[in-house]
Amino acid sequence: MHVPVQGLVSLGEDGDCHPASGSQPLLDPSDRESQQLLTLQLVAVLSERLGPTVLSNTVQLMEFVGAVLQRVCADLTGRDMDTVETETLSVALGLIAAMLGGGVQFAQADYEAMEVLLAPLEQISVAHRDPSTQQLAAELRITIATHGAITRPSHIAAGSRHGTRGHHGSELDMTSTKFNNLQECGPGEGTVPEPRPLTPSTHMVDHTQSGNPPNNFHQVLQAACDPEVPTRVAALRTLTQTIKHRSQEALNHWEQLLTVFLDNLGHEDSFVYLTAIQGLEVLSDSAPDHMLLHLLREYQSTSLREQTAGSVDRRMKMGEVLMRVTRALGAVAPHYRDPLIQAFLIGSRDADSTMRASSLSNLGELCQRLHFALGPVIHEVVACLSAIVKTEQEAEVRRAAVHVVTLLLRGLSEKALQGGVWQCFNVELAAPGLD
Incomplete structure (x- = not known):
């Protein structure tokens, strides 16, 4: 032919x-x-x-998908995507969904190779203009990050159809049957090796309807992404209690727990994201070295994304998480002084004024928690505060900077005068807009 x-x-x-x-x-x-x-x-x-x-060739598919996603991310903050770019993104997301849905037999190394897609998928889930594409990218990211422990077959099935049926009617339905079959598979019937994607069972449905999470650890992880708010909150609380009790299974899967809590941090319901904040606090207490570095990286990386109301809200929540973790660290907090101060100083130069004020507020509390033992960083902090008070256009941000200056002067007391730090505070506190 x-x-x-x-x-x-x-x-x-x-x-x-x-x-x-x-x-x-x-x-x-x-x-x-x-x-x-x-x-x-x-x-x-x-x-x-x-x-x-x-x-069949996972490496080639990952190279293609990675190149497409990187190109899309480069255009997210610029002009609108044209028809061809939108079509190509749909194909790329459909390929990811097809592989995760059973089109390819996955080994642990394959999941690790796919982790390069986490960053572009997260950026698409935050900044893309199409809500359905945002949701699909977020779900695929969760599945990859948890190595298949958490997946939503219905969403991935929808994603496969979305990715293989373009705006111009191109039919690529060779994988849709595989996806739809996932909804009918019971545990252990999939083609993906351990850890296998979990599909809702009758046991899960019963718990979902009653608002209570199941007992199995992986099923609780699944329930933490349930669309029903009561079930989601109950699952998050169960996971938090499991971490508090130092469950070995929970500690072995701390990266998956981190992904689940961070995903719920962006939920619009206050019960959900406050519970997620508590979970991150408890998880950080169990592994402070690993967790704090991940949280700081997340806090700083989000500041580079497109400025949206959702991204600003998420970053402010991340700041609250960091402060709760700092409080929980207690006497160990000075060990993480420099990266924490650096993160909040970067936030004080953010494009969003609300984020700048929030970062300065966190900086002031952090200085108190450190008992003002800032060491050589004091000069950098004071220089930043001085510049903000002199040049900042928003009165709210200037007030926040002056508040931090006041806290430093009170905390340092005579040391500020004796050590010559006072000269660093030669700022225009009478700048307009402070009344």
Whole structure:
């Protein structure tokens, strides 16, 4: 059979692609977009011909998907995505969903290789304009981060259909049947090795309806992503209590727990995100070295994303988590002084004024928790506060900076005068807008 793709390539009997006659070396933008759409149609035809074998090489798929996601992330803060870019992103997300849904047998090393997709998926889940794409990217990220311990078959199935059926009717439904079958599989029937994706069982449904989490650890993890708020909160509290009791299973899966709590941190319901904050606090107490570094990285990385109301709210919640962890550390807190101060100083230069004020408030409390033993960092802190009071346009932020200065002067007391630190406070406290 000969399948021509006009103006681009043709697929011959031998299965090879040959240049089609009439190809033009120079194309205007409209012709270039048409050629790109034809390329996608060619991919659709090849996928239908090759069938499931197209998913056999995980490394090549990851390289393709990673390149697509990186390109999408580069365009998120710029112009709107055109039709071709949107179509390509749909195909990439559909491929990820297909692999996670049983299209490929996964080993532990495959999950580790897919972790390079976590950062772009998270950025898409926060900054993409399409809510359904945001949700799909978030669900895929959770599944990858937990190595398949948490998944939502219905969402992934929807994602596979979304990713393989473009806006122009390209049919790539070779994997949708595999996805739909996941909803019917019981535990242990999937093709993915341990840890296997969990599918809701009758036991889970009964607990969901009653608002209580199940007892099995992995089922509780699953319930922590339940759409029903009572079930989700109950599961998060159960996980928190499990960590408090130093359950070995919970400690062995602290990375999965971290992912679950961070995911719930962005929930709009106050019961959910406050419970997630408590869980992060308890989890940090069990492994402060690992957890604090992860939380600081999360706090600082989010400041680089597109400025949205949701991202600012999430970062402020992360600041609250860091402060709770600092309080829980007690006498050990000075050991983490420098990275904590650095994180809040970076936040004080954020583009959002609310975030700047929040970071300064956290900085002031941190100085109190450290008993003002700031060491050589004191000069950097004072220089930052001085610049904010002199140049900041928002009165709320200037007030926050002056409040930190007041706390430092009270805490340092005579040491501030004797050590020459007072000269660093030569700031214009009478700047307009402070009354």
